[in-house]
Amino acid sequence: MCPVCSDMASYTVAPLSRLVDEFESLPGIGHKSAQRLAYHVIGLSKEKAEELASSILDAHEKIHYCRICCNLTDQELCPICRNEERDKSVICVVEDPRDVMALERTHEFHAVYHVLHGAISPLSGVGPDQLCIKELLARLSNNEVKEVIMATNPTVEGEATAMYISRLLKPMGIKVTRLAYGIPVGGDLEYADEVTLSRAIEGRNEI
Amino acid sequence: MCPVCSDMASYTVAPLSRLVDEFESLPGIGHKSAQRLAYHVIGLSKEKAEELASSILDAHEKIHYCRICCNLTDQELCPICRNEERDKSVICVVEDPRDVMALERTHEFHAVYHVLHGAISPLSGVGPDQLCIKELLARLSNNEVKEVIMATNPTVEGEATAMYISRLLKPMGIKVTRLAYGIPVGGDLEYADEVTLSRAIEGRNEI
Numbered sequence: 001m002c003p004v005c006s007d008m009a010s011y012t013v014a015p016l017s018r019l020v021d022e023f024e025s026l027p028g029i030g031h032k033s034a035q036r037l038a039y040h041v042i043g044l045s046k047e048k049a050e051e052l053a054s055s056i057l058d059a060h061e062k063i064h065y066c067r068i069c070c071n072l073t074d075q076e077l078c079p080i081c082r083n084e085e086r087d088k089s090v091i092c093v094v095e096d097p098r099d100v101m102a103l104e105r106t107h108e109f110h111a112v113y114h115v116l117h118g119a120i121s122p123l124s125g126v127g128p129d130q131l132c133i134k135e136l137l138a139r140l141s142n143n144e145v146k147e148v149i150m151a152t153n154p155t156v157e158g159e160a161t162a163m164y165i166s167r168l169l170k171p172m173g174i175k176v177t178r179l180a181y182g183i184p185v186g187g188d189l190e191y192a193d194e195v196t197l198s199r200a201i202e203g204r205n206e207i
Numbered sequence: 208m209c210p211v212c213s214d215m216a217s218y219t220v221a222p223l224s225r226l227v228d229e230f231e232s233l234p235g236i237g238h239k240s241a242q243r244l245a246y247h248v249i250g251l252s253k254e255k256a257e258e259l260a261s262s263i264l265d266a267h268e269k270i271h272y273c274r275i276c277c278n279l280t281d282q283e284l285c286p287i288c289r290n291e292e293r294d295k296s297v298i299c300v301v302e303d304p305r306d307v308m309a310l311e312r313t314h315e316f317h318a319v320y321h322v323l324h325g326a327i328s329p330l331s332g333v334g335p336d337q338l339c340i341k342e343l344l345a346r347l348s349n350n351e352v353k354e355v356i357m358a359t360n361p362t363v364e365g366e367a368t369a370m371y372i373s374r375l376l377k378p379m380g381i382k383v384t385r386l387a388y389g390i391p392v393g394g395d396l397e398y399a400d401e402v403t404l405s406r407a408i409e410g411r412n413e414i
Binding site: 013014015016018019022026027028029033035036037038039040041042044046049050051052053054055056057058059060061062063072073074078079096097098 | 264
């Protein structure tokens with residue numbers, strides 16, 4: 001409950017304030033937005049409100065990890081792992097299912113993914129065991145995979161995770177690569193930070 | 208579905224994209240936020256997801272209009288109409304239940320409210336019949352009400368609604384007042400618009 005409104009408790013309606021609290025617990029939704037959403041939901045038709053509620057239950061119930069790549073799916077395998085035309089010898093390792101979506105939008109990558117569902121972060125209590133790393137190792141045991149591309153985020157946690165996994169894979173004789181660092185296309189050199197710029201210089205290519 | 212991602216349809220998971228669409232249909236939630244919310248919901252525990260869904264159904268089912276003032280409540284009368292200490296001879300007419308909350312936060316108003324649930328807006332097809340105006344007139348029939356304060360929003364629609372209602376009430380011999388216009392407290396004269404400033408001059412008080 002918002003500190004401003006806390007003294008309003010006697011005038012609030014229990015199911016309404018419960019709904020506001022529920023919305024407020026979602027990421028990126030503050031008290032004002034939660035109130036607006038709650039009033040909107042109350043104003044919906046019965047069918048629409050039931051659809052919203054059932055879509056939450058339905059998604060939560062039916063969606064689970066793909067048996068191979070740990071991406072989200074409502075079937076045994078995700079659409080990418082099911083696709084026979086995908087090159088199964090290259091695996092791109094990402095932190096999050098949304099990263100798969102982002103890479104798919106490039107239309108440049110025709111191999112398969114592996115979703116870790118997070119990055120190693122000792123400060124948040126996330127160790128290698130909480131990530132889908134053993135599932136990745138299981139995929140590599142049949143010697144079909146030639147290259148693993150580490151596409152974790154360019155953050156301290158993402159770097160640490162990429163390093164950790166690459167050290168696990170090196171002894172197996174698998175080529176491990178990392179996404180290129182550099183200036184973003186359409187960006188402005190003036191506003192690029194020093195670390196990005198120095199990485200762009202290091203990684204320069206002949207034209 | 209976002210135009211950028213529409214070609215991703217083959218890689219999306221049906222219950223997930225249905226949930227994203229549902230969230231996206233809520234006010235103030237764009238495609239990216241809807242995605243974030245959907246992934247958050249999938250990551251919730253079963254109990255938490257069920258709580259969220261049931262709070263939506265619960266609020267939608269139990270909350271209805273107060274029999275007297277049309278504010279939202281889960282009982283026959285809202286807490287303000289139930290309160291014996293409230294002065295029932297003055298009614299403050301507002302557009303929205305959130306306006307009641309805003310006025311209650313001032314702790315200055317000890318009478319009762321009437322919620323219209325909108326304002327007259329011919330452009331949006333909202334006429335007087337869609338608002339809770341007849342419920343207001345019904346409250347005035349027993350001669351107990353001495354004053355009606357029009358606290359609709361200071362917009363064209365709010366003004367029109369205030370004018371419409373005041374013309375209905377004048378012949379009944381009820382005093383109809385309007386919230387004062389002026390410069391907001393803590394505001395800066397330099398940034399006040401001309402209309403507000405001229406209303407502030409018109410409505411000046413002796414000190």
